[in-house]
Amino acid sequence: MTAVQQANVLGGRALREALRTPESLAPTLFIPVFFLIVNFGQAGKIFPSSSTSFLHGQTYAAFQLPISLLLAASFGSAALYLVEDIEGGYFDKLRAAPVSRSALVIGRLHAEAVKSLFITTVLVVLALPFGVSVASGPVGFLLLLILTSLWAVVFSGFMQLIALKTRSAAATNSGGLIFFPLLFLTPNFVPRDMLTRPMEIAATLNPVTYVMEALRSLILQDLTWTPVARGFGVVAVLGVLMVTLNLRLIRDYD
């Protein structure tokens, strides 16, 4: 069995695990929808679609949808289930099998990508009544799904690093909170050029900004390759970094 097949088998187990704990999926959907409704409700009148150029004729909900998508993609449960496996001894059972060490970490990331495809689709459908459409068409929607799923892999990879290093559920849970400053140091309410200078610098340095701008571009505009390529570039670099660090940790895991 190749490492890819092993990762698929382990990914299948992780998906089964997620389906059997729907209570862990519920907040992943509820909180991003809550953010979408509240942010649209609070600022929708300030930014009417008729007179707000950066909305490209859509409602402010379309501008906010990428935040909800990124939030949902960052709520992956891979790392917490990994800690559960470590604490319960099942991880040692897997490590004692002739399984590629890369499959042990990539299996769960694979499952997170699949889960994210499903959750992103549901969120886009839920956003339709708020006047949101994907302006870049079916190809753009596909790119939006892929980009969000890749972000889920990046963030879950980061969380798995904490899980493998600390082997503690509490530390892993706390590590997830880092996403909130990352999310708010972005042009999350207005485009980057409308931010104050310090905020604009922070957003420019923040990699999440480029993923958000790529998603926004796919939702609000016809296919515009520059921001999309930047978004994919960021997840590619961070994805390679996270997988590499995960592999290093699992190989040295005692």
Place this chain on the structure above:
Amino acid sequence: MTTAEWELTQGRGPVPGKRLAVQAERLVKQYRGRAGTVDAVRGVDLRVGAGEVFGFLGPNGAGKSTTVRMLTTLMSITSGTARVGGIDVTADPDAARRRIGVALQEAGLDPRQTGRELLVLQARLFGMSTAPAKNRAQELLELVELVDAGDRRIKGYSGGMKRRLDLASALVHEPEVLFLDEPTTGLDPASRLTVWEELRRINARGTTIFLTTQYLEEADQLCDRLAVIDGGLIVREGTPEQLKTELRQRRGLDAQPTLDQVFLDATGRTRERIAGEVQEVSA
């Protein structure tokens, strides 16, 4: 004199000429932390013949689990060598993993899967395709008498059922050597007897069993040979009868001592009855 030579002269080793299932030479494990270096295992030599049930005894913190984790590729070796089924566990860990089955102290199971799913997954990870994996899972559920519970989620299993399922999952690929770290800890007497029966059946099929336990009666009942580890070093080795006879002769006892007495003697501890309770104290 090497350990092998000593074993031969004393008759304490595996049957001469028998193929070795487990062999460790000068095995050392050091943990390095902020507080300094801790020597968990300080040069362990072990030789276990194929088909033996080998008991590995020792007080808490003696180095039993650390040794098992090194032999099963779960922990790096600071120095020394370990071979399982003739394979060097450091040089070719995957080949070693194909030859061993492992059931550690805590039954390492995924509570959200059913017993059958867990066994199928384990079989798939050992390279079986789906249909043979399902057949093997059925065989193992029959072996450990869990067919009726096979399609229930593991979180609903009793402690004894979990132990038996853990054993089954360690046997999925028909390993040459089965490592069991305290397989009956926390089980009620009836479940313990059931596990013993399983182990006898597994051993009768030719599987070597390397067992750590804190229950000396268990070691006496199950093991062909024993080693006692204390402070990271092997302090006694031989068959249960050899160890008892050696203590009787050395102490000039009238009756054959129990394995408990051998253990307490080997680890430098004595029993004192204080206020009606049996307590262990350092000698």
